[in-house]
Amino acid sequence: MISTILILLNIALVSCQDNASLKSGAERIDHYLPILEGKALGVVANHTSVVGNAHLVDTLLSRGIPLDHILKVFAPEHGFRGEAAAGVPIEDAKDAQTGISVVSLYGPNKKPKPEVLNGIELMVFDLQDVGARFYTYISTLHYVMEACAENNIPLIVLDRPNPNGGYVDGPLLDPAYTTFVGMHPIPVVYGLTMGELAQMINGEGWLLNSVKCQLTVIPCEGYRHGTVVSLPVSPSPNLGNDHAVRMYPSTCFFEGTVLSEGRGTPAPFEAYGHPDMPGSFSFTPEEIPGVARTPKFEGQLCHGEDLRDKVPEEGWIRIQLQWLLDAYHSFPRKDEFFTSYFDKLAGTDALRIQIEAGWSEKQIRASWEEDLQSYMAKRSNYLIYEESELYEP
Numbered sequence: 001m002i003s004t005i006l007i008l009l010n011i012a013l014v015s016c017q018d019n020a021s022l023k024s025g026a027e028r029i030d031h032y033l034p035i036l037e038g039k040a041l042g043v044v045a046n047h048t049s050v051v052g053n054a055h056l057v058d059t060l061l062s063r064g065i066p067l068d069h070i071l072k073v074f075a076p077e078h079g080f081r082g083e084a085a086a087g088v089p090i091e092d093a094k095d096a097q098t099g100i101s102v103v104s105l106y107g108p109n110k111k112p113k114p115e116v117l118n119g120i121e122l123m124v125f126d127l128q129d130v131g132a133r134f135y136t137y138i139s140t141l142h143y144v145m146e147a148c149a150e151n152n153i154p155l156i157v158l159d160r161p162n163p164n165g166g167y168v169d170g171p172l173l174d175p176a177y178t179t180f181v182g183m184h185p186i187p188v189v190y191g192l193t194m195g196e197l198a199q200m201i202n203g204e205g206w207l208l209n210s211v212k213c214q215l216t217v218i219p220c221e222g223y224r225h226g227t228v229v230s231l232p233v234s235p236s237p238n239l240g241n242d243h244a245v246r247m248y249p250s251t252c253f254f255e256g257t258v259l260s261e262g263r264g265t266p267a268p269f270e271a272y273g274h275p276d277m278p279g280s281f282s283f284t285p286e287e288i289p290g291v292a293r294t295p296k297f298e299g300q301l302c303h304g305e306d307l308r309d310k311v312p313e314e315g316w317i318r319i320q321l322q323w324l325l326d327a328y329h330s331f332p333r334k335d336e337f338f339t340s341y342f343d344k345l346a347g348t349d350a351l352r353i354q355i356e357a358g359w360s361e362k363q364i365r366a367s368w369e370e371d372l373q374s375y376m377a378k379r380s381n382y383l384i385y386e387e388s389e390l391y392e393p
Contacts, residue, residue: 021222022161022221022227023220023221023222024051024159024161025126025160025195025217025219025220026049026050026126026160026218027052027221028218028221029059029063031218032156032158032218035122035156036060036065036124036156037064037065038069039069039121039122040069040121040122041060041065041070041071041120041123041124042073042074042112042120042122042124042153043056043057043070043123043124043126044073044074044076044123044126044140044144045073045080045126046075046076046081046127047079047080047081047233048126048235049126049127049128049158050233055081056124056158057070057073057095057100058097058098067098067100071119072101072102072103072120073100073101073103074102074103074104074105074144075102075104075105075106076136076140077136077140077236079106106140110140110143111144111147112147113147114150114151117153120153121153122153122154122155123153123154123156124155124156125141125144125155125156125157125194126157127194128160128233129194129197129235130162130239130249131162131164131165131189131190131191132164132188132248133173133181133182133188133189133190133347134181134182134252134344134347135248136180136181137194138183138184138197139180139181141194141198142183142201142206145198145202145207145213145215146208146211148213149211149212149214150208150211153214154214155198155216156217156218157194157195157198157217157218158218159193159195159219159220160193160220161193161220161223161227161229162193162194162225162229163229163231163242164189164246164248164249165191165226165227166191166226166227166316167189167191167316167318168191168372168376168379169187169188169318170187170188170189170319170368171187171188171346171368171371172185172187172348172368172371172372172375173186173347174348177344177347177348177349179344182344182345182347184197184200184201187371187372188249189249189319190379192379192382193223193384195217195219196217196383196384196385198215198217199215199382199384200379200381200382201213202215203381203382217384220385224385224386224387225383231245237290237291237292238268238292239268239269240268243270243311244269244270247270247307247320249319250321250323251270251307251320252345253324253342253345253346254272254327255341255345256338256342256345256346257328257338257339258274258296258336258339259273259274259296259304259331260273260283260285260297260302262285263285263295263296264285264286264287264291264295264296265284265285265295267306267307268292270307270308271306271307272304272323273302273303274297274302274303274304274331275300275303276331276333277302277327277331277332278330279304279305281303281304281305281306282301282302283304284297284300284301284302285297285300285302286298304327305323305326307323321361321365322361325355328355350367351364
């Protein structure tokens, strides 16, 4: 019996920043610029949408795309140039640098409305994902694909490496728990890039009424699943380094508990704690403009665990479920540990019920096996990048 499913590659693991041959789809300008020329464009982008040191929109303008051909920019969580903290609604506005209208996709309207798409002939999508189902950029991808399909607008996805793309793990989402932090029947860690996931969303008929998006993916160059990726830009304000990005699929679960997940400290998603927890490590969350707005236990001393130096002996090849189990067992009031948000993050109520019932990590993982095997078979139909055979620990 396997306890998780891992993807190991028959290549040396290298850092994206040290690998001169690795290029994001956005960096392969000559592959998509001819498609854009002469078209009225919409662009889904944020601060991660960079080509070298320049924003994608600024790059397109510098490469000869007329300013009046970029009709609108659509901004997901954190805003077009990364100016908003997590969870803060984004307002419609104009980009101060270019004057282009910016339409919010994070707030009341997460799906572009037909009237804001009027005149757009081609949509360009470029966001840096982190490979966890509850990271909202993939939900934005879903709604953009759906709107483009319904309004007959072709979509180009400029693909980017997945920093957690070397393994698949976690419970599959139960459709009864579909929310903006989980819209697809995929595991918590799904082992696909945005381009591959877009192909799966299309191919599996997951868009409303099973509409199909006219999709083109500009692949990365030199990427394989399992490549160690050092992101050139932090994907969001609370994922400020590569270690936090790799921790995130494991530590985001703390957002669905009464514990602090480290927001409002120098170590968001790299620590956890609570005023009533035991532990020699302590921290005091404080508001950080643009990063942490009213964090849990603001101004209160919390005790817990410092995970900043934690690197699993086996490498980043599975969700570190033990951290959640340890925290649950250490917390003095078990009946207060989970909040209603936990089941939304997990995409099921089964994980919470199993932990409350005293299941071991091995037992919990065994309950995922059949679903993960089924998912892996489906996933194989949409891969763009190479990987090795599955490893069964």
